[in-house]
Amino acid sequence: MFKLLITPRFVGFRNRLRRSEGAKRAKIVTLAVTGILFWFVLFFLVYRVLTYFASQEMFGDILARHLLDMVLLIFFSLLIFSHIITALSNLFLSQDLELYHASPATLTEVFLSRSLYTVIDSSWMLLVFGLPVMMAYGVVYHASLHYYLSLIYTFIPLMIIAAGLGVLVIMSLVRYFPAKRARDIVLFLSLVLIVTLYLVFRFLRPERLVNPDSFVSIAQYLGALKAPDSPYLPSHWATDLLWTRLTQYPESQILNHLLLWSTALAMVVLNIWTAGRIYFKGFSKAQEAKRRTRTGKRILEKMVSVLTRPLGADTASLIAKDVRTFFRDNSQWSQLLLLGALVVVYLYNFSVLPLERSPIKSVYLQNALSFLNIGLAGFVISALSARFIFPAISSEGNAIWIILSSPLSARRLLWSKYFAYLVPMLVLAELLIIYTNYLLKVTPFMMVLSSVTIFFLVFGIVALGVGLGAVYPNFKHENIAQVATSFGGMIYMITSSVFIAVVIVLEAGPVYTILAAQFRGDAITQLQWLWIVSSFIAVVILLAVAVRKPMAAGLRSLRSYEG
Amino acid sequence: MIILKNLTKMYRGTKAVDNLNLRIPEGTIFGFIGPNGAGKTTTIRMMTGVLRPTSGSIFIDGLDMAKEPSQVKRIIGFIPDRPFLYEKLSGTEFLRFKAGLYGLGSNGLDNEINELFELFELSEWADELIESYSHGMKQRLIIASAFIHKPKVIIVDEPMVALDPRGAKLVKDLLRESARKGSTVFMSTHTLTLAQEVCDQIAIVDRGRIIASGTPRDLEKQAGVTGDLERVFLTITGGWREREYV
Numbered sequence: 001m002f003k004l005l006i007t008p009r010f011v012g013f014r015n016r017l018r019r020s021e022g023a024k025r026a027k028i029v030t031l032a033v034t035g036i037l038f039w040f041v042l043f044f045l046v047y048r049v050l051t052y053f054a055s056q057e058m059f060g061d062i063l064a065r066h067l068l069d070m071v072l073l074i075f076f077s078l079l080i081f082s083h084i085i086t087a088l089s090n091l092f093l094s095q096d097l098e099l100y101h102a103s104p105a106t107l108t109e110v111f112l113s114r115s116l117y118t119v120i121d122s123s124w125m126l127l128v129f130g131l132p133v134m135m136a137y138g139v140v141y142h143a144s145l146h147y148y149l150s151l152i153y154t155f156i157p158l159m160i161i162a163a164g165l166g167v168l169v170i171m172s173l174v175r176y177f178p179a180k181r182a183r184d185i186v187l188f189l190s191l192v193l194i195v196t197l198y199l200v201f202r203f204l205r206p207e208r209l210v211n212p213d214s215f216v217s218i219a220q221y222l223g224a225l226k227a228p229d230s231p232y233l234p235s236h237w238a239t240d241l242l243w244t245r246l247t248q249y250p251e252s253q254i255l256n257h258l259l260l261w262s263t264a265l266a267m268v269v270l271n272i273w274t275a276g277r278i279y280f281k282g283f284s285k286a287q288e289a290k291r292r293t294r295t296g297k298r299i300l301e302k303m304v305s306v307l308t309r310p311l312g313a314d315t316a317s318l319i320a321k322d323v324r325t326f327f328r329d330n331s332q333w334s335q336l337l338l339l340g341a342l343v344v345v346y347l348y349n350f351s352v353l354p355l356e357r358s359p360i361k362s363v364y365l366q367n368a369l370s371f372l373n374i375g376l377a378g379f380v381i382s383a384l385s386a387r388f389i390f391p392a393i394s395s396e397g398n399a400i401w402i403i404l405s406s407p408l409s410a411r412r413l414l415w416s417k418y419f420a421y422l423v424p425m426l427v428l429a430e431l432l433i434i435y436t437n438y439l440l441k442v443t444p445f446m447m448v449l450s451s452v453t454i455f456f457l458v459f460g461i462v463a464l465g466v467g468l469g470a471v472y473p474n475f476k477h478e479n480i481a482q483v484a485t486s487f488g489g490m491i492y493m494i495t496s497s498v499f500i501a502v503v504i505v506l507e508a509g510p511v512y513t514i515l516a517a518q519f520r521g522d523a524i525t526q527l528q529w530l531w532i533v534s535s536f537i538a539v540v541i542l543l544a545v546a547v548r549k550p551m552a553a554g555l556r557s558l559r560s561y562e563g
Numbered sequence: 564m565i566i567l568k569n570l571t572k573m574y575r576g577t578k579a580v581d582n583l584n585l586r587i588p589e590g591t592i593f594g595f596i597g598p599n600g601a602g603k604t605t606t607i608r609m610m611t612g613v614l615r616p617t618s619g620s621i622f623i624d625g626l627d628m629a630k631e632p633s634q635v636k637r638i639i640g641f642i643p644d645r646p647f648l649y650e651k652l653s654g655t656e657f658l659r660f661k662a663g664l665y666g667l668g669s670n671g672l673d674n675e676i677n678e679l680f681e682l683f684e685l686s687e688w689a690d691e692l693i694e695s696y697s698h699g700m701k702q703r704l705i706i707a708s709a710f711i712h713k714p715k716v717i718i719v720d721e722p723m724v725a726l727d728p729r730g731a732k733l734v735k736d737l738l739r740e741s742a743r744k745g746s747t748v749f750m751s752t753h754t755l756t757l758a759q760e761v762c763d764q765i766a767i768v769d770r771g772r773i774i775a776s777g778t779p780r781d782l783e784k785q786a787g788v789t790g791d792l793e794r795v796f797l798t799i800t801g802g803w804r805e806r807e808y809v
Binding site for chain 2: 312313314316317318320321324325328329397398399401402403404405406407408409559560
């Protein structure tokens with residue numbers, strides 16, 4: 001029966017691969033190629049870091065081991081979180097669960113088959129991100145075959161322990177809260193945790209570790225090297241095991257083996273025992289309707305209503321609906337926390353730049369940085385757009401029929417979404433650029449140039465988001481966050497990054513010429529003026545194309561949408 | 564008045580709707596029945612402007628759907644078979660949103676919304692989020708929303724899905740009353756008793772084509788059987804084979 005219960009997922013996956021043709025096959029191939037490229041880039045990066053560590057006589061091995069410990073601890077924590085989130089869906093919320101529970105399969109069989117789905121869904125990440133890191137260690141330390149084999153028998157119990165912990169947490173949560181509320185709690189907590197970890201990590205400035213000169217004494221440096229580690233953590237047992245294999249240090253690892261495998265087995269037993277007692281109660285509770293929630297008009301909604309009134313009843317209704325649904329969906333608005341963290345770290349990085357210690361003349365550096373800052377700010381706006389603007393059309397979800405059967409034209413739908421997102425993005429981009437320029441103390445010329453450039457870049461970035469979001473819509477998503485990480489989302493990020501890069505490249509030369517002439521007190525020649533003017537004309541044309549083309553493509557796609 | 568001219572829809576080489584021709588006069592309740600996969604929902608999706616036909620035309624109240632989609636949609640009230648809604652809006656907010664999409668001003672809108680809520684027995688739930696509604700309540704809300712702009716043409720796909728007997732009776736009365744006032748109702752359904760009870764004209768569709776049409780009496784003559792519509796339907800669509808097997 002267990003084998004039968006896990007069949008649908010594997011057969012479905014096989015059919016998807018076999019029966020994909022044309023665009024779908026191209027999509028799979030593109031994703032595979034991107035994955036492989038990413039794999040190699042990660043391998044190369046870790047390889048470079050480890051080779052650099054290896055060249056440091058006294059601290060090389062300490063740093064490499066420290067890094068391995070940190071990597072495994074991060075993997076282990078991420079695995080637990082990933083299991084919590086996917087277990088909630090696989091064990092309590094999936095639509096096919098009714099079929100499983102209505103079948104003659106025993107509760108243990110249902111629980112184990114769904115747990116296996118959870119392990120697969122949560123652990124593929126480990127393969128993609130973990131393997132290149134571990135391979136790089138193996139290559140740098142000239143590890144024997146034994147090391148590569150030990151990867152298998154170390155990671156399997158580590159994965160089972162993480163899965164066990166994740167599933168236990170979610171079963172306990174759902175026992176006391178309805179599953180949908182538990183999802184909100186988990187999402188919110190994981191987001192707060194990620195933001196906190198990110199901020200703490202950033203403010204610790206880990207880049208100082210590779211520069212021992214910045215510490216007053218060796219003792220202080222070694223103190224800073226101490227990671228939050230504990231001999232009771234499974235990731236620590238795994239580090240010990242792998243490190244011995246890497247360095248071929250003749251130390252018995254039987255205890256660590258026993259610890260890993262016995263904990264994994266204990267987790268399985270504990271989970272089956274707990275599931276027998278509380279899993280079905282939780283699943284049954286998950287079927288109950290959501291509690292009644294009364295709504296009222298809030299200040300933001302009133303503001304939106306006043307601001308959108310001149311746009312006409314249809315557009316105003318659409319924008320008001322978008323604002324309401326956004327702020328009532330916990331998985332949506334809570335992402336604003338990530339946005340906040342991203343902006344804080346971005347600004348913080350500028351505030352700690354050691355400009356005065358640079359060997360390059362500070363005025364040059366400040367202006368060059370301000371110029372690069374346009375690209376970076378553009379990239380931040382792109383990343384935010386990928387999460388919030390690219391899914392704007394898909395966010396209509398299954399209710400898209402309401403719009404399509406209404407008198408609101410596809411053109412008006414697209415442009416309503418465009419203007420609704422353009423205004424906040426413009427404000428954010430200008431705040432970022434002006435404040436960072438203020439920190440950099442740039443010349444008035446650069447202040448004006450970067451503010452104007454980012455202003456127009458945002459028009460293009462938002463158009464690419466809305467337009468490509470309509471070209472690659474997904475109205476059948478279970479979670480809107482999936483849309484941002486889809487194939488279309490990837491295409492958007494690539495297109496948007498290329499667009500920003502080309503604008504920067506087109507402006508870089510002329511700006512350098514103007515700045516150099518200013519500092520040297522030289523006059524700009526006629527030929528140089530011609531080049532400067534044509535570069536800026538090219539930028540204007542590119543901006544126009546970046547707004548027009550994706551919106552037109554999005555419009556065509558919406559009009560020919562076949563459901 | 565609804566006119567479908569040579570309406571065809573192809574999906575990857577398969578004809579889901581095959582050269583459909585229909586003329587439905589004002590004030591008629593028209594039943595569109597057929598087995599699963601016959602092309603009923605595809606036809607309805609084309610008529611409501613959700614799907615583009617491969618060829619052929621749709622005229623509603625003299626307006627061409629291909630040329631003036633916004634004007635046509637303004638006079639249609641559409642009730643789909645599945646109640647997909649914006650779960651994070653309240654019932655009142657949804658009706659206001661729908662009114663906005665159809666360009667209705669706020670004058671008298673509150674009264675209109677309250678009347679609809681009362682009619683569909685949803686007043687108590689008006690300010691609750693739609694996610695807390697039951698399946699039947701969502702279907703009632705969708706039906707209420709289809710009437711907010713007083714449509715001349717009502718297109719319904721399986722109207723009785725998830726409705727309790729009170730809701731079903733209400734919908735039947737509402738459709739009859741709308742037709743009496745001059746609206747045209749186009750209704751796809753599997754509930755043959757409903758079709759027999761309320762429809763003035765019926766078309767039976769199979770594999771994208773109309774295989775019989777007329778008043779219920781005409782269909783009886785065409786099938787050569789008398790009695791209920793189920794016998795007529797099974798005779799025309801060949802469903803007796805399955806019945807004999809059972």
